[in-house]
Amino acid sequence: MQSNGVGASAGPAGGAPAGGVPAAGAAPSAGQPSPGQGSAGQGSVGQGSAGHAGGEGPPERASILVVDDTLENLRLLASMLNSQGYQVRPVNGGRQALQAVEREPPDLILLDINMPEMDGYEVCRRLRQQEGCRDIPVIFLTALTEIDCRVNAFNVGGVDYITKPFQLDEVYARIRTHLRLRRLQAELEERNRTLEQSYEQLRALEKLRDDLIHMVVHDMRSPLSNILIMLEMLAGDLPEGVPERLRRDVAAARTSTRELVEMARQLLDINRMEQRSMPLDLARHDLLQLIDRAIRELTPLASVCNVRLQQHGEDVAAHCDEAIVCRIISNLLSNGIKHAPRGSAVVVQLERHGERFARISVVDQGPGVPEEFRSRIFQKFEQVEARRSKQYHSVGLGLAFCRLAVEAHGGHIAVEPSAPGAASAGPAASAGTGQGARFWFTLPLA
Numbered sequence: 302m303q304s305n306g307v308g309a310s311a312g313p314a315g316g317a318p319a320g321g322v323p324a325a326g327a328a329p330s331a332g333q334p335s336p337g338q339g340s341a342g343q344g345s346v347g348q349g350s351a352g353h354a355g356g357e358g359p360p361e362r363a364s365i366l367v368v369d370d371t372l373e374n375l376r377l378l379a380s381m382l383n384s385q386g387y388q389v390r391p392v393n394g395g396r397q398a399l400q401a402v403e404r405e406p407p408d409l410i411l412l413d414i415n416m417p418e419m420d421g422y423e424v425c426r427r428l429r430q431q432e433g434c435r436d437i438p439v440i441f442l443t444a445l446t447e448i449d450c451r452v453n454a455f456n457v458g459g460v461d462y463i464t465k466p467f468q469l470d471e472v473y474a475r476i477r478t479h480l481r482l483r484r485l486q487a488e489l490e491e492r493n494r495t496l497e498q499s500y501e502q503l504r505a506l507e508k509l510r511d512d513l514i515h516m517v518v519h520d521m522r523s524p525l526s527n528i529l530i531m532l533e534m535l536a537g538d539l540p541e542g543v544p545e546r547l548r549r550d551v552a553a554a555r556t557s558t559r560e561l562v563e564m565a566r567q568l569l570d571i572n573r574m575e576q577r578s579m580p581l582d583l584a585r586h587d588l589l590q591l592i593d594r595a596i597r598e599l600t601p602l603a604s605v606c607n608v609r610l611q612q613h614g615e616d617v618a619a620h621c622d623e624a625i626v627c628r629i630i631s632n633l634l635s636n637g638i639k640h641a642p643r644g645s646a647v648v649v650q651l652e653r654h655g656e657r658f659a660r661i662s663v664v665d666q667g668p669g670v671p672e673e674f675r676s677r678i679f680q681k682f683e684q685v686e687a688r689r690s691k692q693y694h695s696v697g698l699g700l701a702f703c704r705l706a707v708e709a710h711g712g713h714i715a716v717e718p719s720a721p722g723a724a725s726a727g728p729a730a731s732a733g734t735g736q737g738a739r740f741w742f743t744l745p746l747a
Contacts, residue, residue, distance in 0.1 A: 615652060636699060
């Protein structure tokens with residue numbers, strides 16, 4: 302192939318090995334144009350700086366494979382790139398280029414198009430088909446200026462296209478850009494691999510933790526149930542004249558044991574739901590009746606906390622599991638009672654939500670949930686910072702159970718600040734206790 306206006310040589314540049322390819326470190330002879338000058342009379346290489354273009358050197362002496370069947374072009378390009386500190390590997394044919402890449406993949410390839418036996422398009426196409434070579438940036442450096450040639454070069458996998466005659470600074474800039482992009486891509490891929498490995502390790506540790514918890518809780522459930530039965534019998538058999546302090550201690554032990562039994566049940570049910578092994582007994586149920594049942598069950602607790610339970614809404618039926626939905630409502634009510642100011646009300650609202658869902662909301666006048674925790678509060682063992690005390694409190698397992706149970710029904714659960722006046726005003730309402738919280742979830746209509 303002819304020089305194509307890249308530069309004319311006045312003599313061998315530092316000699317050439319067998320086959321006519323110059324040595325990688327070859328320097329131009331006295332009659333050959335320097336990297337910053339064009340050849341005499343041709344003006345084929347534009348003016349450029351003699352030092353590092355742009356003041357930036359190559360990253361860690363990057364390896365560049367130069368492929369061109371014209372000896373003068375190889376000499377000039379090798380001299381140019383060596384002067385910039387790159388490791389240059391010149392070859393004079395497509396097959397030799399593929400062999401060189403197979404032996405040692407370069408960081409970048411400068412590739413001519415018009416070459417005998419195998420043109421640059423075919424070289425690039427074959428490189429993109431080889432594992433380990435697909436990400437090597439290929440810059441076409443050619444005298445072909447037609448738009449079809451450019452399009453074909455990009456279609457076969459080229460990343461850039463430079464036409465001869467070229468400006469040295471432009472070539473340097475494009476090489477630096479694509480080397481930097483490849484380095485950044487390699488760093489990103491390495492970080493992704495590290496993240497994937499860390500994620501898999503975390504998943505394995507989480508599974509190990511869950512399996513251990515499930516095993517321990519499963520084994521604890523029967524002894525806890527036996528302890529609760531014994532405490533119930535003891536409370537009923539206490540004789541007259543027993544000190545009041547002893548009665549209070551037995552009652553406290555019963556309450557704590559009952560909470561442990563419920564916690565064990567929650568953990569086991571959460572594990573079953575996560576494994577999708579907990580069947581749902583789906584049927585048509587009146588949601589007002591389920592809400593009324595949950596309120597009756599929790600009225601004693603609300604009385605102790607001096608919190609009123611209220612409900613209002615329309616008569617709506619949903620396709621759901623009766624027992625599971627009652628537990629969801631009870632968990633949200635218990636959460637509201639625990640955080641509601643004394644003398645305030647916790648309100649349960651029922652309404653239609655669009656054409657396909659019913660929505661149940663539990664509204665309190667407590668301190669509310671900070672915005673940064675609203676998406677995490679339904680996770681297992683999540684801790685939420687109290688706005689005023691700056692202390693962290695575990696939200697337990699009840700809300701995690703609610704999320705899994707609602708999602709198993711095809712619904713959605715969330716928390717947001719309660720709207721002004723959503724809960725009935727009480728003595729603490731004007732005391733600035735907080736913005737309140739509205740926990741709501743949806744169920745499919747029957």
